[in-house]
Amino acid sequence: MSLHRLLIKKNFVVVMVQCCGFIYDHPEDIFPMVLTSATQELFGCCADEDVTGESPYKLLKKDNIIQDIKTRAAVSDFSPVKQIVLDYPEDQILLVFDRDFTYGQSFYLVLTPEAKDRILSPPEPETTGVFENKINKTPEPKRWISLGSELEIEEESVKETREKLSYKFSRVRKKFGVPVCFSDRNTADAKDGYLECASYQDSRFSIKRLQRDCGMQAVPTLQSSGAQTQWKFQRNIFTQYNPRELSEEERESILQAESLKNFCNIVTPRVLQALQQEELMNVFFDDWKALGTGAEADDWSGKVSEGLMLYQAFTDQKHTKDKKISSINWHPTIYGVIALALTEKKEERLNESTTFDVRSSLIVFYSFSDPSNPQLLLECPDDIFAFEFCPSDPNIIVGGCMNGQVVLWDISAHITHLQGTQSSGKKVPVNTDAFDLDDNKENKTPVVRHCAVSALESSHKARITDVQWLPPTFEVTRTGLPVENKYNISVQVVTCSPDCAIMFWDVRVPKLLSQSATDRKQTVDQKTQMTPYGVPDTFKHLDRTWKPLFRVSLPKIDTRGEYAPLKFNFEHYTCNGNTDRNAEETDEKDDSSEIIPDYSQLRVPSAKTLTTLEDVNTKLYVGTEDGEIVYTDWKLGKDDSGRLHSAKPLHCFSIHHWLVNTVQRSPFFKDIILTTGGWNFAIWKEGVMDGPIILSPSSEQVLTVGCWSLSRPAVFYIGKDDGSIEVWNLLERTSEPAQVHAHVTNAKITCITPWTASPKQHFLAVTDDLGMVRVFEIPKTLYIPSKSESVSVKKYFELEEERLKDYLKREELWAKQKKEAEELEKKMESDKSVNTLQEDEDVNMKEYSDYLTLEESIMKGMGLWPATANTQET
Numbered sequence: 001m002s003l004h005r006l007l008i009k010k011n012f013v014v015v016m017v018q019c020c021g022f023i024y025d026h027p028e029d030i031f032p033m034v035l036t037s038a039t040q041e042l043f044g045c046c047a048d049e050d051v052t053g054e055s056p057y058k059l060l061k062k063d064n065i066i067q068d069i070k071t072r073a074a075v076s077d078f079s080p081v082k083q084i085v086l087d088y089p090e091d092q093i094l095l096v097f098d099r100d101f102t103y104g105q106s107f108y109l110v111l112t113p114e115a116k117d118r119i120l121s122p123p124e125p126e127t128t129g130v131f132e133n134k135i136n137k138t139p140e141p142k143r144w145i146s147l148g149s150e151l152e153i154e155e156e157s158v159k160e161t162r163e164k165l166s167y168k169f170s171r172v173r174k175k176f177g178v179p180v181c182f183s184d185r186n187t188a189d190a191k192d193g194y195l196e197c198a199s200y201q202d203s204r205f206s207i208k209r210l211q212r213d214c215g216m217q218a219v220p221t222l223q224s225s226g227a228q229t230q231w232k233f234q235r236n237i238f239t240q241y242n243p244r245e246l247s248e249e250e251r252e253s254i255l256q257a258e259s260l261k262n263f264c265n266i267v268t269p270r271v272l273q274a275l276q277q278e279e280l281m282n283v284f285f286d287d288w289k290a291l292g293t294g295a296e297a298d299d300w301s302g303k304v305s306e307g308l309m310l311y312q313a314f315t316d317q318k319h320t321k322d323k324k325i326s327s328i329n330w331h332p333t334i335y336g337v338i339a340l341a342l343t344e345k346k347e348e349r350l351n352e353s354t355t356f357d358v359r360s361s362l363i364v365f366y367s368f369s370d371p372s373n374p375q376l377l378l379e380c381p382d383d384i385f386a387f388e389f390c391p392s393d394p395n396i397i398v399g400g401c402m403n404g405q406v407v408l409w410d411i412s413a414h415i416t417h418l419q420g421t422q423s424s425g426k427k428v429p430v431n432t433d434a435f436d437l438d439d440n441k442e443n444k445t446p447v448v449r450h451c452a453v454s455a456l457e458s459s460h461k462a463r464i465t466d467v468q469w470l471p472p473t474f475e476v477t478r479t480g481l482p483v484e485n486k487y488n489i490s491v492q493v494v495t496c497s498p499d500c501a502i503m504f505w506d507v508r509v510p511k512l513l514s515q516s517a518t519d520r521k522q523t524v525d526q527k528t529q530m531t532p533y534g535v536p537d538t539f540k541h542l543d544r545t546w547k548p549l550f551r552v553s554l555p556k557i558d559t560r561g562e563y564a565p566l567k568f569n570f571e572h573y574t575c576n577g578n579t580d581r582n583a584e585e586t587d588e589k590d591d592s593s594e595i596i597p598d599y600s601q602l603r604v605p606s607a608k609t610l611t612t613l614e615d616v617n618t619k620l621y622v623g624t625e626d627g628e629i630v631y632t633d634w635k636l637g638k639d640d641s642g643r644l645h646s647a648k649p650l651h652c653f654s655i656h657h658w659l660v661n662t663v664q665r666s667p668f669f670k671d672i673i674l675t676t677g678g679w680n681f682a683i684w685k686e687g688v689m690d691g692p693i694i695l696s697p698s699s700e701q702v703l704t705v706g707c708w709s710l711s712r713p714a715v716f717y718i719g720k721d722d723g724s725i726e727v728w729n730l731l732e733r734t735s736e737p738a739q740v741h742a743h744v745t746n747a748k749i750t751c752i753t754p755w756t757a758s759p760k761q762h763f764l765a766v767t768d769d770l771g772m773v774r775v776f777e778i779p780k781t782l783y784i785p786s787k788s789e790s791v792s793v794k795k796y797f798e799l800e801e802e803r804l805k806d807y808l809k810r811e812e813l814w815a816k817q818k819k820e821a822e823e824l825e826k827k828m829e830s831d832k833s834v835n836t837l838q839e840d841e842d843v844n845m846k847e848y849s850d851y852l853t854l855e856e857s858i859m860k861g862m863g864l865w866p867a868t869a870n871t872q873e874t
Helices: 002-009 037-043 062-075 079-087 113-120 132-136 149-156 248-255 258-280 346-352 412-419 517-525 580-588 789-862
Strands: 014-019 022-027 030-033 057-061 092-097 107-110 309-314 323-330 337-344 361-367 376-380 384-389 396-401 406-410 466-469 474-476 482-484 492-497 501-506 550-553 565-570 619-624 628-633 636-638 644-646 651-654 660-665 672-677 680-685 703-708 715-720 725-729 739-741 749-758 761-768 773-777
Touching: 022 030, 030 079, 037 062, 057 062, 062 079, 062 092, 092 113, 107 113, 323 749, 323 761, 337 384, 337 773, 361 384, 361 396, 376 396, 376 412, 384 466, 396 466, 396 492, 466 565, 492 565, 501 565, 550 644, 565 660, 619 660, 619 672, 628 660, 660 703, 672 703, 680 703, 680 789, 703 749, 715 749
Parallel strands: 323 384
Antiparallel strands: 014 022, 030 107, 057 092, 092 107, 309 773, 323 337, 337 361, 361 376, 384 396, 396 406, 466 492, 474 482, 492 501, 501 550, 565 619, 619 628, 628 651, 636 644, 660 672, 672 680, 703 715, 715 725, 725 739, 749 761, 761 773
16 A cells, blocks of 8 residues: 555556456556466566565566566567566566555566665655644633623532541551452341342333344244133034025116115215215324323323332331231321331241241331331231231221231320321320330330230131221121121221131120229220330230130031131121111211220120121132132031031132132222132132132232222232232233233232322332332322223123123033033944944855855866855855
8 A cells, every 4th residue: 555655646647557347547667467377486476475465575687587578479478568678777677466456467567766766665754844833832821801600600619518527447457468258248237238229111211223133043933822711621623604695686686676776876975975084084083182181081091101110118127137028008097107017038937946036026117208217116926917907996906926816006105106296296205115125225216015915725726817807887796697886996807817717806895894984084085095014005905815706617618627718808898778876876976976986995785785787798708728719608507406617618619729819809899809829810709609700811920919909990910929010901901911010029029009198199019028118109091090991890790700601501511412422422332332243244254155156266167166066055
C-alpha cells in the first residue's frame, strides 16, 4: 500500500492496462507482468519462497534478462519490455512481487532508476511546522458577564449541614500478616445480611428482539393438553354417511318458486348496503372499549395492569430465622396489620431434639407503617399451625398447637398500640417486662401471654391443622344439633387434626356462678382486667380445664379405620327467617351494639330453652392427608344402647392423591367449594354427589394452597411448590391459568390470603417456607368484576353439572354395553367350541376321501390297480 501511495503522490502519468478482463491503473515507470514457474526458477524469484509479501524485492541483472530474450525469443516473459531493458542505463533492474495483485499481475518490473530508488528508499513523511504554533496556542479567557444564573446554582447546591462522623478501624497486632481463610456463611446469620430482589416483568417496557442467533436440535414437536372429560372405556368406532342431494326436478321447482324470488328481491338491497358499509368502516368495532373508559360500568377487558405488583414485604431475622409461616390472617378492622404464625422446619425440629436450645413459639403482628419490626408478639405454648380472629370481637384470637391444644388470646389492652394512638392521644401503659423473652429492656415489642389453653388430656392427640369459629347466627348442643344463639356472638370453635377427629369447643362459662350485681358492673367496666402477671382474665375459667363440647370421628365407608382430616369447611348460616322477638331485641340493643362483648360474663344456656334451627346445613367438606374429600354430617346419632356415635360419611372421593391443603367455600356461591392438593385442584358443588364438577389437569409442580377472589366470582389463586402463583379466570380459560407469576419467591408458597382495604385497593398476602411475607397489590383487571359476571359463572357451573351427569350416564351405558358384549362373546365361544369339533371331523373326512381318489388314479395309470377291486368301497 505504501508503494501505491508514493506513486500516486508524484502525479505520474497513468496508463490503462487491460488484463484478465479487468482494467487496472498503474504508473508509467512500472510494467505489470506474468512470470512462469520456469522463469521464476531461472531468475531465483519464486513466489512465496524467494520473494514474499514482507520481502517482495528482487534485483535482476540486465545481462541475464537480455540473454533470456535472445535464447527464448518471443517465448521469453521479458519480450514485451525488450527495448526498455536494452535502454536501461544501470546493470540491475528491480523486480517487485505484487502479492495483492495491486496492478493486476503477480509481478511488476520497475523501468527507471529513479523509481527503483524511490521504492527501495522511500522518503520520510513531511512534517510541517506551520500548525504547531496554532495547536499549542492557549485560548485567552473572556470576561464573565453575569446574567443571574449564579444565584440559582447557589440555591441548588448541596451544602453539608451536619458534623462529619469519624470512624477508626484497628486490628490486633498478632493478626498482621496472618493468611486469610474464606468460608461460606449463611445469609440468615446476620440481620439484613441478605436482601432478595426477585425479578419481575415490567409492564411499562416492551423490548422487541429483531434478530437472534440460537442453536436448535431437530426434535419431535411436543404438545401437552388437558380436558375435564374422563374417558375410561375406549373403543374404535367409525361412521359412514352419504350426502343427501336434491334431484334435478326438485332443484328446478325450488329455483322457479315465487317465494324464493320475492325473498331475494327483498333482501338484495339490504345486503348490498351492508357490503358497502363494511367497505367503508368496520361496523363491529367497539369505539367505547377502544377509548379505554367506563371499565367500572361495563366489561373490564382492557389490558391496563395485568399482573400482581409487589406492594410491601415483611421479614425479621430475629423471629423468622430458620422458621416457616404456617398460617396468616389480616386484622379485620385495622388497616395494614397482618398476623402470621411461625413454626419450626422439620430439619430444625430434628436438630433441636438432640440439643437443649429452646426457642419460643410466636404469632407475629406486622404493619404497613413499620414493615421491618414486629408490632405485637403472641406467646404460644407450642408451634401454631392455624389461628383465626373472632368474627364478633377481633381482639379474641383462637389457635391450634402442635401438641393438639387449643389456645385463646385477648389483645384488647394492645389494640391502641396497633392503631398507633388513641383518640385522646394517650398511650395505654402495658407491663411487658415480665414476658421479655430476651430480658432486653430496649425491646419495645409487646409480648402477650395466652389467656387460656385446653386440658392436654382432653385435646387432640396430633397437631391441629385447621380451626374456625362458628358464625354468630347459631350454636350447637352436645349432640351437634344447631340451635339459636341468643347472644348473637361467636362463642364456639371447631378444630380438626390428623388424629381422625373433629372437635367442637365452647368458650363460655360452663355454669352460672354466684356473683353480686356490684361485681358484675365492675367487671363490665373493666373488661380487660389484668391478673397480677399481666394476663387478661377473659378466659380464666377455661385455663387448663377446657374440654371439647363433643367429638366427631370419621370412620371409613368401605373398610376399617378412620380418615385423617387436615382441612374442613362448613356453610355459614344466615338468618333468613327473623322472628319478631329477634327484631325487638335488635331494637333494644341498638344503643349498645357497638359495645364489644365480654366473654367472661357469658354463660352456657340450657339446651331445653333454645329453639332448634332446622334450616342449618350441618354437613362438612373434609380434606384428608391421603388426598380424599370426605362429605359428612357433624350431628351425632344414637346406637341401640343409646350411646352417641358419629355416623359414617356420606361420600368419599379420592381426587388429589396427596395432602389436601385447601378446602374453601366461594364467597359468592354458598354451594361451591374449591379444594387443592397434590398436583391438581377441584371445584365441587354441594348437592352433586357424583364427583367434582371441575377437575384441573395434573400440574408439573405440587399445589400448596388456593383461595377465591373476594371481589370476582370467576377468579381464584393457586400457589405452587416452586414459588409461582397462578391466576385462574373461569370466564376466560378453563384448561390453563389466565396469568402465571413465576418465581414470586425461591421457596414453597405456604399461604395466600386476599384482603379488601377499600373499594379501590385490594391486596394479596403471600408467604413462603423461608419466613418471608410479600403483599401484592391486585390490579383492576382482577378485582373489578365484569358485567353480569356472577350470572355467567353460575350458568357455567350449571353447565358443568349437566356435563358431569351426562358423562356418568354415558359411563353407565358404556359399562352396560361392555358387560353385554362380554356375555355375548362368552356365549359365542361356547357355541363355537361345539361347532368346531364337528367341522374339524368333516374336514378330516373330506381330506381322506381326496387322498383315496388321488391314490386310485395313480395306481390305474401305472396298471397296478386290481380289476376286481371294489371301487364303491374306496
